[in-house]
Amino acid sequence: KNEVEQSPQNLTAQEGEFITINCSYSVGISALHWLQQHPGGGIVSLFMLSSGKKKHGRLIATINIQEKHSSLHITASHPRDSAVYICAVRNSGNTPLVFGKGTRLSVIA
Amino acid sequence: DTEVTQTPKHLVMGMTNKKSLKCEQHMGHRAMYWYKQKAKKPPELMFVYSYEKLSINESVPSRFSPECPNSSLLNLHLHALQPEDSALYLCASSHPTGSYEQYFGPGTRLTVT
Numbered sequence: 001k002n003e004v005e006q007s008p009q010n011l012t013a014q015e016g017e018f019i020t021i022n023c024s025y026s027v028g029i030s031a032l033h034w035l036q037q038h039p040g041g042g043i044v045s046l047f048m049l050s051s052g053k054k055k056h057g058r059l060i061a062t063i064n065i066q067e068k069h070s071s072l073h074i075t076a077s078h079p080r081d082s083a084v085y086i087c088a089v090r091n092s093g094n095t096p097l098v099f100g101k102g103t104r105l106s107v108i109a
Numbered sequence: 110d111t112e113v114t115q116t117p118k119h120l121v122m123g124m125t126n127k128k129s130l131k132c133e134q135h136m137g138h139r140a141m142y143w144y145k146q147k148a149k150k151p152p153e154l155m156f157v158y159s160y161e162k163l164s165i166n167e168s169v170p171s172r173f174s175p176e177c178p179n180s181s182l183l184n185l186h187l188h189a190l191q192p193e194d195s196a197l198y199l200c201a202s203s204h205p206t207g208s209y210e211q212y213f214g215p216g217t218r219l220t221v222t
Contacts, residue, residue, distance in 0.1 A: 031209060042115075042215035043152070043199060086151060090209060096142075096165065097211065099151035 002027045006087050006100040013107050019074040021103045023087030026068065033097065034061050034072050035086040043086070046072070077107045112136075113214035115200050121220045124190060130217045132183040132200030138212070140205040141183040143175060146197040146216070158183060159205050190221045 003026040013019055023032070034046040047054050047061040049070065054061050058077075063070040074081055084104050088097040113134045122128050132141065140159050144152035157165035158177040172194075174186040183200055200214040 033211065035213075040218075043201075043213035045210060045212060048210045088151075096154045096157060101151055 002029065002089055002091055002098045004087055004089055004098055004100040006085075006103050008103060009101065010104045011106070013077050013105070015078060015107055015109045017077050017107075019077050019081075019105065019107075021072045021085050021087075021105070023070045023072070023100055024068055025087075025089050025098075027091060028065075028068075029089040030092045031090045032063055032070050033088040033090070034070075035088060037084045037086060037102075039083070046085075074105075079107045079109050082106050113200055113202055113212050115198075115214035115217050117217055118215065119218050119220075121222060122187065122190065123222055124192070126190075127186070127188045129187065130185040130198055130200075130219075132185075132202075132214055133181055134202040134212070134214075135181055136202065136212065137180075138202035138204055139180055140203045141177060142201040142203075142211070143183070143185050144199040144201065145194075146199055152199055156185075187219075190219075192221050195219055195221045 005024050007022045031048055031050045033048050036044045036046050049061055049063045058075045060073040084102040086102045087100040116131045142157050143155040145155055146152045154167050155169045156175045161177045172189050176184040197216045197218050199216045201211045203209050203211045
């Protein structure tokens, strides 16, 4: 079974800061997902990656397949970015997602 | 329409009650999922339906009974739950082949008293 590790577990940033959240996994994958969950809320899919880099607004996700590592970057962070960010991987085909424990981000104005 | 809807948003039930959670999507996804999430923990997979047939049951107690009556609907029937079953129950859907991007619903927050 894949092991998914995220760092840091908790992160506090000042508004406007550039933020990086890291994810590493132990076994080759078919896809990696970055998910966002606001307190008490449902989960929103931010990105699905199998290679390279994706950008959506102030969010950028990268993946290095050889190093089994992905990063989620947030530029010009804002208090509304405060949430838990979860990395999840899929080993192959439509096998179930394996989740990391999440990174709790708090952006202070 | 890229939305997964879940009802109810909140549910309080006693240990002898029978209740049901409902999930609906109209994206043409033929894979649907139930997850359980405890506070400050990642989601735990409970069940997967693929083409309306149960394909994965992650050793979930029989007091949880899933049902997929058609390709758009997923139910979770609850009976004789325990207080430790209190959690956020999330539904998700995806195509069973291809991109597999998973769309999550807002969840039902269940409290068992």
